[in-house]
Amino acid sequence: MNAHETTPAAGYPAHWEADVVLADGGTAHVRPIRPADADRLRAFYSRLSDESIYFRFFGPRPRLSDREVERFTNVDYHDRVALIATIGTEMVAVIRYDRIADGEAEVAFLVEDAHQGRGVASVLLEHLAATARENGIGRFVADVLPANQRMMGVLRQAGYTGQSTFEDGVVRMTLDLTPTETAHEVTVAREHRAEARSIERLLTPGSVAVIGASREPGGVGQMVLRNLLRADFTGPVYPVHREVRAVAGVRAYPSVTAIDGEVDLAVLAVPAQGVIDVVKECAEKGVRGLIVVSSGFGETGPEGRERQDELVRIARAYGLRVVGPNCLGIANTDPAVRLNATLAATVPARGRVGFFSQSGALGAALLQRVAQRGMGLSSFVSAGNRADVSGNDLLQYWEEDPATDVILLYLESFGNPRKFARLARRISRRKPIVAVKSGRTTQGVPVGHAAPVIALPDTALSSLFEQAGVIRVDDLMQQFDVAQLLAHQPLPAGPGVAVVSNSDALTLLAADACVSAGLTPTPPVNLGPAAGPAEYGAALADRLADDDVHAVVVIYTPPIPGQCDEVAAELLRVVQGAAKPVLATYQGRIGMLPELSVPGPPARSRNAPPPGPGFGSIPSYAAPEEAVRALAHVVRYAAWRARPAGPAPIAEPSPHAEAARALVRAALERAEPAETVRIDATELLGCYGVTVWPAQPAASAEEALAAAERLGWPVVVKAADPRAAERAGTVRLGLAGPETLRQAYADLSAQLGPDEPLAVQRMAPQPAVPVVISVVEDPAVGPVVSFGLGEVTARLLGDVAYRLAPLTDGDAAELVRAVRAAPLLLGGYGYPPVAVKALEDLLVVAGRVADELPEVERLDLDPVLVGQSGVTVLAARAVLRSPRGPRPDDGPRRLR
Template sequence: MDVRYPTHWEADVVLADGGTAHVRPIRPEDADRLRAFYSRLSPESIYFRFFGPHPRLSDREVERFTNVDYVDRVALIATIGTEMVAVIRYDKTGPSEAEIAFLVEDAHQGRGIASVLLEHLAATARENGIATFIADVLPANQKMIAVLRQAGYTAQSSFTEGVVRMTLDLTPTETSLEVTVAREHRAEARSIERLLNPRSVAVVGASREPGGVGQTVLRNLLAADFSGPVYPVHREVRAVAGVRAYPSVTAIDGEVDLAVLAVPAEGVIDLVKECAEKGVRGLIVVSSGFGETGPEGRRRQDELVRIARAYGLRVVGPNCLGIANTDPAVRLNATLAATIPGRGRVGFFSQSGALGTALLHRVAQRGMGISSFVSAGNRADVSGNDLLQYWEEDRATEVILLYLESFGNPRKFARLARRISRRKPIVVVKTGGTTQGVPLGHAAPALGLPDTALTSLFEQAGVIRVDDLIQQFDLAQLLAHQPLPAGPRVGVVGNSDALALLAVDACVRAGLEPRPPVNLGAEAGPAEFGAALSECLAADEVDAVVVIYMPPIPGRREEVAAALVEAARGHMGVAKPVLATFEGRVGMLPELSVDGRDGTPGRGSIPSYAAPEEAVRALAHAVKYAAWRESPAAGEVLIGRGEGSEAARSLVRRTLGDGEGPVVVDAAELLALYGVEVWPVASAPSAEAAVEAADRFGWPVVLKAADPEAAKRAGTIRLGLAGPEALRQAYDDLSRVLGPQTELAVQRMAPQPAVPTVISVEDNPAVGPVVSFGLGEITARLLDDRAYRLAPLSAVDAATLVRSVRAAPLLFGEYGHPPVDVGALEELLVVVGRVADEIPQLHLLELDPVLVGEWGVAVLGARAVLREPQGPRPYGGPRRLGTVTPNL
């Protein structure tokens, strides 16, 4: 292998039709592969590429095309299986300019291969200092012209001597980024749609053994009355569960869309190739024996994913429960779970296979129903992010539930969730809060973030995080069947004083605003309940109602339920959610349900909870989520590249030079390019030097330890020094306290009063740059009272970040402190987020302290740690699936 070969350019990609391909740089050993590819091209494709007939490539051409330097001459190819199906290349023609050309095999045209190759070639070009692509295209080659124009880059075209010359500026634009995101979304959604909507299913390893894994999946498929043919595959038996069996996948006499693999792990790899030969489009690997077993199993798991993607297949698993789709047109239960809930509005993703069975059973017990279900197991390929892309467009899914044990790409998750949460609520249970570890076998990195930071990042994206599965189901039944509350004001209607008081107390604890409860008495019947609920819903000061029906002896259950449903449906004002504690029963009770599609509980059905506290807890989450959705620009990050951006990147490159870092620097010059002034500080090796510096800065001044870490300790700073004598005395005093070896520094004194705060950015390898904020008081530091957001920040992100710390009231005029200029602080946070987003070499940035007063903000200290990125950021650049161990 050529030592210059850029391994990091390799990527698995999802194509427009949901299939996959592998993108990599061309190599000299691809000569025969290139000849075979060229032999399959149509005369028209060859004519468009070479502007004339060119029936074969000469040996000289093959050598030139396959031998590149990966700098001035670069070629990327797309492969499916072992075959090359497309190639794109550039040849440098000027200092920052290159000419490009590409070819896609006719059988694979229209699958989006050219677009994704152009994204990757543009990224490699920028890496090599190339800013412009030039392409000469025949006017009749409309497909190539469309690919270039639709990429979103700034493009110009001219027509000379029968050729269209297109010039592309490779600087990323808002349009090019939007195009990339939209294409990624469509492709990944399509890849999941192909899995959940198969026309036929093969179960490989379906034996006659009672209780066997393969037979269990087969019987569940048949019991669900799957809409297409089901093919058992077993090398020795002729039939399984009364269904004709086949000795191999390739022996099946019909097409196969989806294959469930239930064979020993050692045999899975060979089956992947067999399935690819048959034209299978997706795999569910329920077999264990992969990453969860140790290093050897992990290597086997990586090989499984690498080969499957290479042949165009997506993989659910391994070591998973399977997938289900309750659509009446599909009726798919390709899982090990015999109990699948009925049709519903909830999409459910679980990484745990063992837990998935219990979860599905509980959902069915509640009468909720699901739209679709995926258990990802070791999550080697298909992940929660893929399902988010699918459920965003799936009309049958109105609420998304995620049970997560690990993250494959948290930054991408946050981006997707921020967009999707504006339309559909996402409710997450995330385990590992105490350890942030990753379960054995999961193809995912450890986050390395405190659990409070993860919660903050969820809040930024509008994701509702709950503590456990019971809370998740409690909230899901509310969100799936009732409208969102317009505010926190809660009415309580019931026939029990004790339970009503519990509901009121729970509202207060949850930050809601309960109205005085309406007690109807133990003997209240349907008329009283219906009238009270109607009156409560009609009140302007009520945003939601909790109804409590707990008769001391069995009462008129059906009639009371009908009265409640009628009152909720008959309210003509603004839609308001109604929740119930109905005889302590849990779920979507038949008597409280409105018939929906497919006979399942429809919109307007009233969810019931075991106790009023549980109903209030679910309502509190819904109130907070509704407020996030209504906040301005809740789902938008405001990104704009200022004049200082390029200068800042140049400064960082000069600072690092030829080294990789890390390099610790004063961040004042970098921040100045973004319009942020860091107050100058002067070293004071003597008292007289301190006085000279004070004369330059202007009095009064501050004397402190020059080491930023030492300056954080109590007793290491002297404030408000208004003249030379006071400064000299303070110098002698501080030298005695710290010792003569400690270097001291002088800085101008900021106006008082002011609140010290700390702003920092750390580039996390899993999620990218994370902005944190907290107060600089010693108590706040000791309690680690900080809040977090992913960079870049919108104005709303900055505002919520400031208000998320427990000590935030000190900024708003409480506890005897005067209110300070919070607006200036929020503007600074937005700028810091921009710096973090635009400078990939910024490993750490710390602004400490940042004084916030009535007069604005003063950044008194700033330092940065620079180093070259350790690989690509978790999200950014061309589309790619999560990586597995490269096979070189």
């Protein structure tokens, strides 16, 4: 590729370029065509079958003329647009449109025969539709031969509203490109299948090459090789070393291209400076996935970051996904695979838990801890610098993986938090997700991670986890505590907890822990220190039969060794088939104890490791407080999951959006491109049916009196500047006549100074509770709605809750109730209940404004008074800015 090809001309829309995952899990690069692609187009055309050419041009055409090549590769990126998909240096598909009328364009595409059926055309159509809408085109027209079923299928299955007519032997298909819920669902479903398949290819390889496997004891490559062999991987393992003939008793090859058989997965353990060359060799060999355990990339500074970006660019260009670099590796305990392509010698037995860790250094210790607990894993991925494969990819895979019932995430950064929330919200309805997010105090990104910094406070991140149903815990030990309960016991139906114990002291600790965690302890059952299996069995059965009990904590700490095994067996017998969770503090031991475990599913091969404990096993904790804390997390998750999911936020633009956009565009046109614009948001909110009570500026007491006569009595006088209005004592309320207004104006003017502008506003109905609604456009997360009470105390305590926009009705209801001061709105502490439903409706509107107008960098409704009959917005301000690029998780499918 020459310099002309890599340096596009001015006006080239680089933001249309994207790496994409295809339906079979491979990758391709999508970009606009360029004049320098002429030879690439000729080569592509020469590989097409006669049938493909006939379907595209309605007749035979052995070759393209020079004039045709020039026309096809020279486009204006507005009325004539063409996008191509490349794999490696070759073009494998092209799609184009030509404008034929105002708002209408003719579309056609062509996919190389060898790549048909991989979903290339579908993803190209998504991207071309986005470029068309950007250029003011709302409708595609395509003329298709009736025999061209593939093209008609692509157009029909895109999810857009369409129609077909037949005339003169040709089917004319028309697509309305207006985004619809159906089109969105199609895109999401295709994304899910493609990304899940890309991870499946990594975790279920038929063969593995270890590149850089040396004979040196303790060498990284040799460690991975020995762990693969020790796990008895079911396929061939190929050491690659340029000088030696064998490593660890296995024949070695001088390069990956010299290997006789196919290679599905390659583990790279070579110095960072040599990784790019090895990636190209792997692409030439047809390798489908890479694990880069080598360090020396983004974590080392700018030079390493450039090397890391080049690694990902080259790998994706050739169709490969990358785990790492600077990672521990991946493991799959499926007995049909038995993959341990990690630096950790210890991998837990087969289990029901999928585990994603970003930290390579921490990963080995985590695997050892899981194994010590006897918990078991289905699969494990350490992403290291997560330059390509991320936690979102693993969520897509684990969602459908029948071997995974619980998902654990150790996160140090987010590549696309908005996509994470979307996926987690869907997956949590079926499978619990337990997350540890480091960096609570800094919200920083570890050096080397390809991820943006999240500007929101950590409390906002916790709110977003809560919105998505993710169980966020403080540390890894809590994560394992929660996971072993979720993996082996049913979900509780409520907060009622029974304690069955043989110790007064531990019973009291358990009951106190329940109250502190928001659970409801029922009268405990203390069996005494001499209790044996009969007493425990009868007490447990009795508690499980009580309708007020939703979970049972069993404490067994005999003062002297007694009938321990018999007690365990009786507990297991009673628990089997129970619909309520049972967890234990059994002799102060931690994990899935053999005596409290039922066998898991049988192994599928003779050499498979022993199966982990199955469903119905009783998890044990070192202390009652730890058991109760884990149970409390699960109770909250079960309550979230039991609530109706409600409808998804509406994808179609609201009827108010265009008028609001016109206002925003007009305001931004009056400013410099990089400037922010502060506006009164009254007119903007009016487009969405929200009335902001007018406030009239008054430069004198007489002007204030005239304003009061126009607005209607009673009125308030306040500081006009919002920043001044935040200070205490800057409002005078309930002014019912001229004399009180004049006196209030004089007092406030004296207090604030003669240069501080004042305003008059009609008095809102009382009693009312002041609240604050804000929306912030976070570069990493997108639009986020926050809510809190407007009282000074609530502001000082930071009593604020957050949700991603747009909001469903359910999101808005949860947002109102998420603040600690919510009882003041709901009729608690002697306050009259206010119009909460009207408040929730206003929150939905605020979220919709933020979602539809990316130019709104910040929107503040402050104050909003919530009374018994409705809400009153007293002030609204907005900060506008031209968008700095597409929002996270918006637009057609693309990799980060």
